[in-house]
Amino acid sequence: MSDSPKSQNGIEIFQDHEMSEVSKDFFFDGMVLPVPVYLKMGPQSYLVIGKKNDKAQFSGLHAYNNPNVVIFVQQVDQPILIAYVTQITGKIVNQKSVPDVTKVKFLTSLTSDAVSSLEKSNFTSIAKIQKVAQLVQQLSPRLNAFDQLVGILSDLHPAESKHSMTTCFISILLSDEMHMNQPAVQEKLILGSLLHDVGMKYVPKSIMEKARHNWSAEELHIYEQHPLKGADMLREIKEIPQDVLLIIAEHHENANSTGFPKKMRDVKVSPLARIVSLANYFANLIFGSVAASKTYSPDEAIQYIEAIQGQPFNKQTFLALKNIINKQHLASKSS
Ligand SMILES: [Fe+2]
Numbered sequence: 001m002s003d004s005p006k007s008q009n010g011i012e013i014f015q016d017h018e019m020s021e022v023s024k025d026f027f028f029d030g031m032v033l034p035v036p037v038y039l040k041m042g043p044q045s046y047l048v049i050g051k052k053n054d055k056a057q058f059s060g061l062h063a064y065n066n067p068n069v070v071i072f073v074q075q076v077d078q079p080i081l082i083a084y085v086t087q088i089t090g091k092i093v094n095q096k097s098v099p100d101v102t103k104v105k106f107l108t109s110l111t112s113d114a115v116s117s118l119e120k121s122n123f124t125s126i127a128k129i130q131k132v133a134q135l136v137q138q139l140s141p142r143l144n145a146f147d148q149l150v151g152i153l154s155d156l157h158p159a160e161s162k163h164s165m166t167t168c169f170i171s172i173l174l175s176d177e178m179h180m181n182q183p184a185v186q187e188k189l190i191l192g193s194l195l196h197d198v199g200m201k202y203v204p205k206s207i208m209e210k211a212r213h214n215w216s217a218e219e220l221h222i223y224e225q226h227p228l229k230g231a232d233m234l235r236e237i238k239e240i241p242q243d244v245l246l247i248i249a250e251h252h253e254n255a256n257s258t259g260f261p262k263k264m265r266d267v268k269v270s271p272l273a274r275i276v277s278l279a280n281y282f283a284n285l286i287f288g289s290v291a292a293s294k295t296y297s298p299d300e301a302i303q304y305i306e307a308i309q310g311q312p313f314n315k316q317t318f319l320a321l322k323n324i325i326n327k328q329h330l331a332s333k334s335s
């Protein structure tokens with residue numbers, strides 16, 4: 001975190017591109033601020049409303065309550081704020097009688113993290129990414145299984161909850177591109193993609209810490225059962241629809257029967273699982289995964305899937321992914 005060059009009466013001068021707008025949902029009275037927080041007063045002019053390590057006391061602040069007023073932090077501080085809010089709200093969410101506002105706050109921190117990861121990847125336009133974030137934030141609290149969803153997500157390792165959210169964003173972008181954007185469809189996609197890896201809970205850490213080529217046949221078998229274990233685990237929750245259980249059970253199946261655990265053919269795989277299967281794989285390639293820390297650009301990821309993997313995914317879904325990337329190339333060229 002850098003100090004601002006000039007400061008007068010609490011007003012600091014920053015280049016506007018060095019500042020990031022953040023959701024008011026991130027803050028609650030009494031929280032210790034991990035970074036300084038500002039209100040924008042005019043071009044390059046920011047009023048400090050909370051310093052680092054201050055206890056936040058914003059709710060009584062007239063300007064804070066004005067819906068048109070937005071809160072800013074320095075761009076370099078944004079990931080620190082997001083990680084902090086995810087961590088503290090994640091801990092709170094699993095306690096009894098947690099108000100919905102805290103659950104929403106937790107979800108907002110996860111979506112903001114996905115927004116910044118996807119923006120950096122230059123996978124698609126910022127406007128589209130923001131639209132997906134809004135959709136996820138609006139639809140999720142309306143889900144019948146919202147409480148269970150937030151409880152499960154907050155129990156995951158931060159890297160896993162982050163992976164779940166980026167997989168969710170890519171799934172929604174693919175469904176938009178394929179005109180499968182009816183709210184009922186997207187609600188199922190959100191729930192299924194956010195929960196797709198819950199079965200990883202049953203895969204011992206000792207397996208995941210080893211390189212894949214060192215797994216024994218038995219270890220491979222245990223890993224490959226995680227989609228079914230996940231679906232079994234959630235089957236008892238009546239608020240979770242059947243289509244969502246199919247997404248979870250089939251998120252590693254491929255179109256050419258080379259997936260797992262059932263090696264299904266494309267026609268047998270549920271339509272929403274085809275989307276999450278590709279979104280999950282692509283998210284791992286561009287953002288890295290526990291198994292592979294190497295990351296690819298969106299173009300390299302497409303090449304990898306085609307040349308190395310022989311494009312095992314559903315054709316229409318893969319075409320939609322390529323279309324999203326090509327549109328972004330065209331938009332970047334014309335701007
Ligand atoms: Fe998985």
Ligand SMILES: [Fe+2]
Pocket residue numbers: 163167196197280
């Ligand atoms: Fe995954």
